[in-house]
Amino acid sequence: MNIAESRRDGNLIIAPSGRIDTTSSPIFDRHLSSVIDRGDTRLVIDLADLEYISSTGLSAFISAAKKVKAAGGRMALAGLNSRIRLVFEMSGFLRLFPVFPNVDAAIA
Template sequence: MQIQETRQDGYLVVEPVGRLDSGTSRILDRSLTSAVQRGDVRIILDMGRLDYIGSMGLSALLAAAKRIKAAQGELLLRGMNERVKLVFEMSGFLRLFNIRDA
């Protein structure tokens, strides 16, 4: 998995590329933890190039959301493909996150 970071309208945009599963979730977790520690607490997670998300990926996102909320920040998710969105629906995570289409 690769993670690209850019800035947009006062947000740090984090874009994971590839699969977010048990083998790669630590990479995203470290990236988001590092962002919060350096003061980036307004984060958009652009999921447009994410092919797959598993339970460990969901767990990493939930942990990141808790850290960001504790830092009085905001986490937005955007650009989910239908396969990833279905995982969020089936797990009940759609209601836990602020999700945008684009």
């Protein structure tokens, strides 16, 4: 898994690529925690290049969402392909996040 970051219109865009699985989910969780701890609380998670996510990967999203909400921020998901969307849907996580077709829509 690789994690890219960029900024646009006051939002931090975090773009993981590859797999968020048992091995990489602690890295992703620490990354999200560190950006929130440094004060970035307007997040767009761009999942367009994500190939796979496990249940441990999903837990990183919940943890980050709680921290963002406590800080009065916003966390949106963008670019979910059909496989990733199905995992979020089956777990009930789609109800927890605003979901957009792409980063541009998430920022607009």
